[in-house]
Amino acid sequence: MTYLPTTAQPGLAHADPGGARSSPSATARSVLGLPEPVVQSAARAATRRTLERVGGPLGLATAAAPTIAFVAADAVAGLGPAFVALGVTAVTACAVRLARRESPGSALAGLLVAAVCATVAAVAGEARAFFLPTMVLPAVFVVAYVISFVAGRPLAGVMVNRLSGGPRDWRRHPALRRAYVVSSLVGLAMAAANLVLRVVFYVADEPAVLAAIQVGATTLFALHFAVTLVVARRLAARPRTAPALSTPTTR
Template sequence: MTNDSAPADRPEDDHPTTLSAALRGSLARSGGVAGILLAAVPAVAFVVADALGGLGVAFVALAVAAVVAFGVRLVRRESLRSAVIGLAVAGVCAGVAAFSGEARAFFLLPTLIPAALGVVFLASVIVRRPVTGVLFNRLVGGPTDWRDHAALLRVYTLSTLAGVALHVVNLGLRGAAYLADQPAVLAVLGVAAVPAFALLAAVTLVAARRTISTDPTPAVA
């Protein structure tokens, strides 16, 4: 999900030294507030329509909302790939719900994704290639041999472990809502996860940038 809005293009966001600047950049790369809400439109339409008219009506509302969201994304000049992925995800989730005959099944795959991502994050720490370092080191102008810089590696390791914790919490909340058959809560959790991880990214960017500025010396083997 990428949206090249102005905040992301400013130098202070490419090499952030303040949390507010980094958070603006992280949210912009997630599509901005408008993009985040737009991505949630199909799920919200599905939940509301199901509550009002049942599963059949929900599928119709989802189809309309997904196509509208796709068109608006293109008008907003988001990447075609992001728009297509959003449309495809809505289609796959609808297929799962149709197969099971339950509205909550629309959120089954999104509920399981945190488990898979949590495993990936944890495994990356174990092999000393923390995910946040792989994703953000170039963005903050870090050295290519960042794994040999003890302080910088520590920043990325801690932020990746924080990501593991976020995925665990996300999985727990989504799992509880799924078992309680609360599609509306699942939709809200899906929206809330984006700014939560944007904040984690922002904190990582600021901490990494400051570490690069104050401790450029690589670790001694």
């Protein structure tokens, strides 16, 4: 790295009395004998990449805004104003996504989901029905995870492997397969808990709690997917031929 030569060549500290190449923080670390924050920087970089995978804080907030606006307006002014708040917020969220150069398909999909949920709530005449369409999603994931385990192809591997650059025969890659199995088990548990909580609070007619569950579940699933992708990419980058290099010396 470019900032390490000052420590690798101590003589440069005397050759540059003005300290033009060293920052105040680097000088303080040198005087106090503290190590360079390489590990901390790596952790921050990994965290930043993970957040970027799910759209960052702004992306998560944009996705949650229509649901929060609908429930808040319904609690304050009733179902009619809630539809107005939902429409304004959903269109604004779509515009923000397009301005951030996100996929037009995903931006329009968010708008379509809001429209479908609003239609169901309008037909049923109650706010909790807004969450009926999205309640199908965790049920679909539970079924998909179970089927993937029965088929011997963990769902996390099917969804993530190509994006992570993993090999086609990832099921024969022990580290990758193990990571995908663990990720799929976690995903199955999350989807099942999500479904149960949604059913319980739908029956109890708690739209505010349903909104909190939907926003929280969306964030958790996005982070789960991003972490799985980061881990899979690191495992896929490991050379699989490394153990074979030592075999000629043992024969």
